[in-house]
Amino acid sequence: MEYTGDEIAVVGLAGRFPAAPDVPTLWRNLLDGVDAVHDHTVEELRSLGVGESLIADPTHVRGHGRLAGVADFDADFFDVPEAEARAMDPQQRLFLEQSWVALQDAAVDPTDGERAVGVFAGASANRYFLFRLLARQAGEDRHAEEDWEERLASRWAPDYLPTQVAYRLGLTGPAIAVQTACSSSLVAVCTAAQSLLDFRCDVALAGGVSVTEPRFRHTPGGLVSPDGRCRAFDAAGQGSGYGSGVAVVVLERLADALERGAQVHAVLRGWAVNNDGSARAGFAVPGLDGQVAVVTEAMASTSVTGADIGYVEAHGSGTLVGDAIEVASLTQAFGEAAGSCALGSVKTNLGNLDAAAGAAGLIKAVLAVKHATIPANLHHDVPNPEIDFAGGPFFVPVKTTEWTRSDRLAGVSSFGLGGTNAHVIVEQPPVEDPREDPVGPRVLVVSARTPDALRSLAARLGAHLAAEPGLRLDDVAHTLASRQRYACRVSTACGDITSAIAWLDRVAAGGGSAGEDSAGEGSAGRDAAVVDRPDVDGPDADVDRTLRSGRVVSLPHHPLQPRRHWIEVSS
Structure with a gap:
């Protein structure tokens, strides 16, 4: 229609x-x-x-x-x-x-x-x-x-x-x-x-x-x-x-x-x-x-x-x-x-x-x-x-x-x-126009409110990418860059999904620290972790390009840590 x-x-x-x-x-x-x-x-x-x-x-x-x-x-x-x-x-x-x-x-x-x-x-x-x-x-x-x-x-x-x-x-x-x-x-x-x-x-x-x-x-x-x-x-x-x-x-x-x-x-x-x-x-x-x-x-x-x-x-x-x-x-x-x-x-x-x-x-x-x-x-x-x-x-x-x-x-x-x-x-949704494979690295930005939440989110993202091999790197980067940013943030430039999973696994394991600037395995750029700073130089400067070159896909969201808030009443 x-x-x-x-x-x-x-x-x-x-x-x-x-x-x-x-x-x-x-x-x-x-x-x-x-x-x-x-x-x-x-x-x-x-x-x-x-x-x-x-x-x-x-x-x-x-x-x-x-x-x-x-x-x-x-x-x-x-x-x-x-x-x-x-x-x-x-x-x-x-x-x-x-x-x-x-x-x-x-x-x-x-x-x-x-x-x-x-x-x-x-x-x-x-x-x-x-x-x-x-x-x-x-x-x-x-x-x-x-x-x-x-x-x-x-x-x-x-x-x-x-x-x-x-x-x-x-x-x-x-x-x-x-x-x-x-x-x-x-x-x-x-x-x-x-x-x-x-x-x-x-x-x-x-x-x-x-x-x-x-x-x-x-x-x-x-x-x-x-x-x-x-x-x-x-x-x-x-x-x-x-x-x-x-x-x-x-x-x-x-x-x-x-x-x-x-x-x-x-x-x-x-x-x-x-x-x-x-x-x-x-x-x-x-x-x-x-x-x-x-x-x-x-x-x-x-x-x-x-x-x-x-x-x-x-x-x-x-x-x-x-x-x-x-x-x-x-x-x-x-x-x-x-x-x-x-x-x-x-x-x-x-x-x-x-x-x-x-x-x-x-x-x-x-x-x-x-x-x-x-x-x-x-x-x-x-x-x-x-x-x-x-x-x-x-x-x-x-x-x-x-x-x-x-x-x-x-x-x-x-x-x-x-x-x-x-x-x-x-x-049904519109049929997507065919796209060429992404060329060049893409910036991945992962952020959370606390360091523990950041590591947990990185682990969830890495597992999701491993379980969905058909995902495109430009779409993953575009989705992450479009979401709300939080104070604890890591970012890197990756050339493919495999290197993205490896980087996320390192972040989940506690790799990276504030101000670190190093080349990651399989990465086309820097592997920088930034904590408690709302604005970042370095890889984040390339986020605008990431936003222009991908589509949104469903990815794991920031983990929540719910606790019981309830008033008990006996029968």
Whole structure:
């Protein structure tokens, strides 16, 4: 398809998910059909502070998308005082961390002053405040209710999620909280994309975060399934269990991304947001007309038809009525010209990540169009009898399959309780023009906040280069030079990947000291280590040339050193 100039590039990905500490692990789990929902034991529930009456309740749902390390945070790295870090909503801590990781993946330096970076994000209810801070305060002070209003400070309310990120990372674009229940993070993506088209910012972080615990009950006809599994589009669907996770994407105008050599994971061709209004059976019931309208508008905004789309990452609530309405609306929106189209939901792998669900689904779709692979939809045995699959273009893939179409487009839907709907059209990344092999040495710059972190990062980079032999030296140099610089820094000029790995191994082992100037093995220039100096002469003077002669690739980010910051409350 031809580009019109209104496209938005996805140039960075980050997140933490049940059974997946990062996006690459999430993708491997999706390809392998991993069910990441965890069945908690009684001992685990008690350790979370879940009460005995709930544990004994036969309707209590023990299956939950558990997120490892929720209590941990590198407060020093983000300059958050210890006491504040302990009281801060862990959702804000997680989203701050992953926003920074996403900028590292995109090789965007938020401190360069050249680009206004916006933040658009949503969070779930602050359960840490409800189940820990408030419970502890109430237990310690019988007059605690008098202080509640004062204690609803910026570190607790979801309103302050994006502004915390803007403050901690020094971002000057719009910082807007988006709260539309389960559709929050995908609505945030749509809002960010429109802000970029309107030139309100130059780069945008968009996504969502949710931290929940296994405190849910199953009720017949409700949203939570008995075992915490989501059986989207299946006859056994009884809702979806909840889970914790955070998903962040970095967006940039496509033309700008291509000009700076960004790594384009996928392209957003169009998007739309609306509400069902009153044309539905109840406030919590989805509306057919609203869902038809939002999908139709998103396709119309980029002249895409149902025949062009090969995969839809659905909202997939796992309820018989909700799934039937969603497929009926898609069938109507796609029209008679629609071709065969796969249908899936990441909720079948992770559970419902609430405010992060839409962005998690978007990341899955981005990776699907990028890698030409459609992951299996789990827990699908017998089709939902309320869905007319025979009368429409959709099928549910139960095995991971190759996406054979040369023009890969996907739709991503997310529908919030209360009727706010979002749909995004995602296209495969542009085909890269062929390039000649790099000629001459390239300057590698590795920096970190502390000497220990510098050595750790060098070790991670060396292992990554050894494991990815297809990487180009100019791309590695370009990516490292584009990232934010820290006080502890080493740099050298290398002629090839082999010499780069050897140099990184020496740095990881503690080689080099401040002011050292020596020729490294296989190096075309100096091997200089510079500590605690913001500006460097020598090899760094050639960084401008490095920035002009490569493209961004995914590389390991600066290591974080999280420690436990958590308030315990007994059951």
